[in-house]
Amino acid sequence: MSATMEQQRHQKTPQQQDEAEEIQHGPLPVEQLQASGIAATDVKKLKDAGICTLESVAYTARKDLLQIKGISEAKVDKISEAASKLVPMGFTSASELHAQRDAIIQITTGSRELDKILEGGIETGSITELYGEFRSGKTQLCHTLCVTCQLPLDQGGGEGKAMYIDAEGTFRPQRLLQIADRFGLNGANVLENFAYARAYNTDHQSRLLLEAASMMVETSRITTAFVTTITNSTTYIRLDDLKAKLL
Structure with missing residues (x-):
């Protein structure tokens, strides 16, 4: 394969670049919890309750997650722990916060x-x-x-x-x-x-x-x-x- 063809193969179209950017900066689908060992049936229960993103899981109080039918206390703890590892919820720099505001x-x-x-x-x-x-x-x-x-x-x-x-x-x-x-x-x-x-x-x-x-x-x-x-x-x-x- 020539160098030109190799370069073209790795180049992203504008649409692919936009999609990659959306994946980075947009809300993360709750299905990503499955990669952390959460069962697909439990993910479906979250979606049925209106929790469709990882951010929603991370930001929802534990007592509210316990109200979801079919999800036990142990599962809630496991789900919350998995979401907290995927969604940044700690301190951040002012420059990162400024970049987030610029994206609005x-x-x-x-x-x-x-x-x-x-x-x-x-x-x-x-x-x-x-x-x-x-x-x-x-x-x-x-x-x-x-x-x-x-x-x-x-x-x-x-x-x-x-x-x-x-x-x-x-x-x-x-x-x-x-x-x-x-x-x-x-x-x-x-x-x-x-x-x-x-x-x-x-x-x-x-x-x-x-x-x-x-x-x-x-x-x-x-x-x-x-x-x-x-x-x-x-x-x-x-x-x-x-x-x-x-x-």
């Missing part, structure tokens, strides 16, 4: 003034809660972010996909087409890069959140996920519970 993408809201207030836009990798009176623009902002998250990075986007769990029935795909036209994006592509689900009650919404968490681990291209709150119910999803499901 800020999605434009479509409003220069609002972006200025938010110091750049809506951050990825965190939960942003929108609240306000009826007709104050919450749904409109979510519709806009569904489109702007698909913009190129140099235009304030994330070059990704959007996910929307609608508990109020207020989502309108035609509004996405109008916003896509404003930003010069292909409407059909915008709709194709969008996953939608209608939540009919709090239990259904919780199940959709578990499914969403799994989808977000399987594809790192989902840059934004929107969840509207069921306000006409006697049961509510607390923000802490939502965070536990999505992180």
Whole structure:
């Protein structure tokens, strides 16, 4: 084999480089616990409980892991120990923390003034809660972010996909087409890069959140996920519970 062919064989395409970078910096799938001796059946039980990443395992309190049906106390200790070895949870240098912050993408809201207030836009990798009176623009902002998250990075986007769990029935795909036209994006592509689900009650919404968490681990291209709150119910999803499901 010639030197040129050998060099080409070891060179990575841009897509392969992106995938390698995602593996390094993105959340680690919980299936990696199997390499540490955790049974596949126990990994499935974790996923069924909405724990789809190693980070979720490491960050979940022991008492909460013990609530998972079918996982004994001894198994919880073994799972927690394995996860703690794979997920850095100790001290880190400020330079490493700075590099992690630099990797965060800020999605434009479509409003220069609002972006200025938010110091750049809506951050990825965190939960942003929108609240306000009826007709104050919450749904409109979510519709806009569904489109702007698909913009190129140099235009304030994330070059990704959007996910929307609608508990109020207020989502309108035609509004996405109008916003896509404003930003010069292909409407059909915008709709194709969008996953939608209608939540009919709090239990259904919780199940959709578990499914969403799994989808977000399987594809790192989902840059934004929107969840509207069921306000006409006697049961509510607390923000802490939502965070536990999505992180």
